[in-house]
Amino acid sequence: QQQVKQSPQSLIVQKGGISIINCAYENTAFDYFPWYQQFPGKGPALLIAIRPDVSEKKEGRFTISFNKSAKQFSLHIMDSQPGDSATYFCAASHVRKGTALIFGKGTTLSVSS
């Protein structure tokens, strides 16, 4: 049972373009939706996160869009740069219940210069 489905598996974007990664979840009790960025040989690092009481959160070039009724959320990377080339993971959890994060399978992003 895959509770968090992430797509696409891989993505190639030109420098300056917009990268979009999508995630869908099943458990309506989830109340915390973070995105993590991972570079080769490193552990994942928190990039940006959203709670279900807002539909969008923006931090610099990174934006999370959240659609509660569709049980979907997405990461948009504006003006993508070669330094953004990494693996991105979406995740979800029920914070108030203290459940651990459940991760999507990841998206490998390559930004070509």
Next chain:
Amino acid sequence: DAGITQSPRHKVTETGTPVTLRCHQTENHRYMYWYRQDPGHGLRLIHYSYGVKDTDKGEVSDGYSVSRSKTEDFLLTLESATSSQTSVYFCAISDPNYGYTFGSGTRLTVV
């Protein structure tokens, strides 16, 4: 990563041998987690701890055990390593305000 260290960073072991991985934190966080990362599977939860001596199973706990006798240390033990346990293991700690902080990982190869 600041505040969390994993040891060893790399290990090669033989099938059937016991292996213990260590996660050490200096942040005094209550929650600690062990995940494994495999190509095509993302990060999957093995076990987690919500306090000293308080642990629970995750999605892929078979063949693994954990112990937490001190707030700062969370140990993951493979009782009898198998080739299917070849993976990269990540420890994480959590703070309610800042999400998870992951260690740098342990690359384990079982031959």
